[in-house]
Amino acid sequence: MNYLYFLYIEFLQKHGIPKLFGDITFYVIPFCIIFGALLVVILALVLAERKLLGFFTQRKGPNRVGYWGLLQTLADAFKLLCKENITPARVDRFLFNLAPILVFIPVMAAVGIIPYSAEFTFVNTQTNVILYLILAAFPILSVFLAGWASSNKYSLFGAARSISQVLSYELPITFVLLSVVVLASSMNMTGITMAQFSKWGMFGWFVFPCILGFIIMFISILAELNRCPFDLPEAESELVCGYNTEYSGMRFALFYLSEYAMLFANSMFMAILFFGGYLSPFGKYLSNILFGETPFASVLLYFEQAGWLFFKASLLIFVIIWIRATLPRLAAFDLLKFSWVVLLPLSIINLFIVVIYKFILGGLA
Numbered sequence: 001m002n003y004l005y006f007l008y009i010e011f012l013q014k015h016g017i018p019k020l021f022g023d024i025t026f027y028v029i030p031f032c033i034i035f036g037a038l039l040v041v042i043l044a045l046v047l048a049e050r051k052l053l054g055f056f057t058q059r060k061g062p063n064r065v066g067y068w069g070l071l072q073t074l075a076d077a078f079k080l081l082c083k084e085n086i087t088p089a090r091v092d093r094f095l096f097n098l099a100p101i102l103v104f105i106p107v108m109a110a111v112g113i114i115p116y117s118a119e120f121t122f123v124n125t126q127t128n129v130i131l132y133l134i135l136a137a138f139p140i141l142s143v144f145l146a147g148w149a150s151s152n153k154y155s156l157f158g159a160a161r162s163i164s165q166v167l168s169y170e171l172p173i174t175f176v177l178l179s180v181v182v183l184a185s186s187m188n189m190t191g192i193t194m195a196q197f198s199k200w201g202m203f204g205w206f207v208f209p210c211i212l213g214f215i216i217m218f219i220s221i222l223a224e225l226n227r228c229p230f231d232l233p234e235a236e237s238e239l240v241c242g243y244n245t246e247y248s249g250m251r252f253a254l255f256y257l258s259e260y261a262m263l264f265a266n267s268m269f270m271a272i273l274f275f276g277g278y279l280s281p282f283g284k285y286l287s288n289i290l291f292g293e294t295p296f297a298s299v300l301l302y303f304e305q306a307g308w309l310f311f312k313a314s315l316l317i318f319v320i321i322w323i324r325a326t327l328p329r330l331a332a333f334d335l336l337k338f339s340w341v342v343l344l345p346l347s348i349i350n351l352f353i354v355v356i357y358k359f360i361l362g363g364l365a
Contacts, residue, residue, distance in 0.1 A: 027122075053324070083249040096149040100146070129189055140166045147159020150243070158245070159242075170224075171344050180274070212350045213351075224266070228323065232332050281308070
């Protein structure tokens with residue numbers, strides 16, 4: 001971000017704007033950009049999922065509002081904005097209204113940690129991988145508050161299921177993350193990305209030496225996102241809608257939006273850990289090949305890097321939607337047993353394999 005910072009300050013000083021204004025606004029503008037882009041991405045994800053589910057189940061999907069149904073999600077968002085926010089009589093009003101706010105703020109912060117290119121990295125601490133895990137798990141507090149404050153047994157059951165599910169699948173994620181940290185010798189997302197750089201392109205990605213870890217991480221993130229076949233907290237046949245049963249209008253929309261925002265963020269997170277993040281799969285960037293070492297190519301390079309990250313995340317999202325259309329829902333006992341009995345031992349074995357692999361390459365003292 002230093003390059004962009006100095007470029008921004010230089011632009012303001014040319015127009016007679018003091019440096020103090022630039023120091024204040026420089027950290028506000030990226031968040032506004034991320035927030036606006038995130039809303040567009042969420043609307044596109046909702047439409048893409050409904051279209052893909054329609055394709056997988058041999059249905060048409062949304063096709064009435066706008067050309068090819070492209071405006072359907074906008075119509076749904078407008079409908080939620082216009083709906084009344086109903087508060088049941090026996091709820092804890094403070095916690096009931098606080099839960100939807102707390103569920104969306106950590107998601108925004110988590111999206112801001114992702115390195116989208118070599119320069120556009122908003123929070124670039126040495127341990128931002130740990131910070132991301134904390135923020136990604138923080139919405140579980142909002143789920144608990146929503147279930148408890150709703151004074152509804154179905155909401156409480158859904159919240160309890162969600163808490164037990166997240167706690168169970170956090171451990172395999174942690175051990176797999178340790179494997180990636182061992183391979184990269186870094187706990188920084190940019191460092192992990194650059195550790196996968198190779199002149200052979202995609203053959204330097206960590207998915208090859210850590211394929212077992214990727215499978216474990218993918219399954220565990222499905223469970224953390226409450227995606228099928230792990231969508232027990234929102235099992236319609238048993239819980240009506242789970243922890244958000246009593247919510248309506250915009251408060252329900254915040255829960256809904258946060259789920260898709262975390263789907264996008266976690267897909268980018270997996271792309272960074274295992275698929276080189278914003279690195280090109282060819283070893284060279286197309287902007288440099290087409291335009292050489294020109295200033296235009298330098299600017300275009302950052303957009304190309306973000307494009308590669310979004311493309312890899314989109315492929316992972318496509319697989320996640322495909323799984324939803326294919327697999328049935330697990331029983332609650334089988335879901336927890338699968339984590340403790342299968343995934344956790346495998347994640348520990350994967351860590352030992354990666355440590356041995358790194359030692360053979362001479363990377364450990």
